[in-house]
Amino acid sequence: EIVMTQSPATLCVSPGERATLSCRASQSVNSDLAWYQQKPGQAPRLLIYGASSRATGIPARFSGSGSGTEFTLTISSLQSEDFALYYCQQYNKWPPRYTFGQGTKLEIK
Amino acid sequence: QLEESGGGLVQPGGSLRLSCAASGFTFTNYWISWVRQAPGKGLEWVGNIKYDGSEKYYVESVKGRFTISRDNPKNSLYLQMSSLRGDDTAVYYCARDAYRARYFDLWGRGTLVTVSS
Numbered sequence: 685e686i687v688m689t690q691s692p693a694t695l696c697v698s699p700g701e702r703a704t705l706s707c708r709a710s711q712s713v714n715s716d717l718a719w720y721q722q723k724p725g726q727a728p729r730l731l732i733y734g735a736s737s738r739a740t741g742i743p744a745r746f747s748g749s750g751s752g753t754e755f756t757l758t759i760s761s762l763q764s765e766d767f768a769l770y771y772c773q774q775y776n777k778w779p780p781r782y783t784f785g786q787g788t789k790l791e792i793k
Numbered sequence: 794q795l796e797e798s799g800g801g802l803v804q805p806g807g808s809l810r811l812s813c814a815a816s817g818f819t820f821t822n823y824w825i826s827w828v829r830q831a832p833g834k835g836l837e838w839v840g841n842i843k844y845d846g847s848e849k850y851y852v853e854s855v856k857g858r859f860t861i862s863r864d865n866p867k868n869s870l871y872l873q874m875s876s877l878r879g880d881d882t883a884v885y886y887c888a889r890d891a892y893r894a895r896y897f898d899l900w901g902r903g904t905l906v907t908v909s910s
Binding site (some may be wrong): 773780782787 | 850894900
């Protein structure tokens, strides 16, 4: 099983500042990496797929980068609605053995 | 959209069937997954089913206990769960596997399953 490790577990950032979230895979997943945002009581929402492609309707302040085992989600100028939980997910293997990271909680500083 | 139903309280060792109703897209074009989230925990992929129902895959921890099925004329997906354990307690989401891809681009609101005596 590919283990996904996110860091930090909690990130405190002020509105308007940049946030950088990390995700590491225990083995290469190429660019088969997605990011999701989840707010309390809501389902996850797809932000990024293919490591760096924004999903439909996602603001340009969200960007993804990386390949292989190291990935980053950057939110360039935090808005109040961005404070939430963020998960990475790999989908490299077939038959499917999709796995998620444990999440990073983005909090207001 | 996707809308789950059928969650509730069930005793350990019991069974439960979840449903997921799809609308607004061509259901028969997509693989669909079940993803769960234990209280206060992260996300875990449970399994998925091919658009025609001919292939199904499961996470190791539910193999032999959970079965995914679909009824395409009814635009519906099901998760039959048996031999339930306390660690199956979670919100269960149905999620659409993106077209010809394997991330999840549409999610339901989820339904809570609680396994407890």
